[in-house]
Amino acid sequence: MRKNLTAVYALISTACASWQTQQLKPASGVVEEAGAEGEHSVRVELKSGTRYEIYGARVVGDSIIGRTTPAAKPESERIAVATSDVKSVSRHKLSTPRTVLAVLAIMLGVSLLFGG
Numbered sequence: 001m002r003k004n005l006t007a008v009y010a011l012i013s014t015a016c017a018s019w020q021t022q023q024l025k026p027a028s029g030v031v032e033e034a035g036a037e038g039e040h041s042v043r044v045e046l047k048s049g050t051r052y053e054i055y056g057a058r059v060v061g062d063s064i065i066g067r068t069t070p071a072a073k074p075e076s077e078r079i080a081v082a083t084s085d086v087k088s089v090s091r092h093k094l095s096t097p098r099t100v101l102a103v104l105a106i107m108l109g110v111s112l113l114f115g116g
Contacts, residue, residue, distance in 0.1 A: 021090040042066075043090040044081060054079055064089075 041055045044064060054066035055076075062083050069076040 021088050041092065045087045045090075046081065046085045047087045048085070052079060052081065054081075059083065 040057075041053050042057045044052045044054055044057075046052075053068075054064060055068070055070050057064055057066035059065075063080045064083060064086065065078070065080045067076045068079050
């Protein structure tokens with residue numbers, strides 16, 4: 001029983017948010033908006049295939065600048081990539097359809113477990 005509940009929790013806990021890829025456009029503000037609160041991260045994929053997760057990302061001139069880890073961590077280092085080398089930028093956002101589905105799955109699971 002405990003294993004079943006753990007499996008259900010693991011599946012549902014990842015359902016509410018997802019990485020949503022957006023093409024980087026010079027004036028789109030995608031990175032600036034995602035990093036507005038400072039500790040949010042964005043995934044940046046370069047044309048070479050290299051991927052970075054950048055915290056507190058912002059566009060400055062022709063570069064995306066941020067940190068390799070949240071600022072609270074002592075090993076946090078500055079990172080900068082040229083926007084001309086960027087293939088795509090992904091933001092971690094709430095997925096409403098997945099959230100609704102997760103809530104329905106939880107309700108169904110609870111009713112099946114407790115015979116309601």
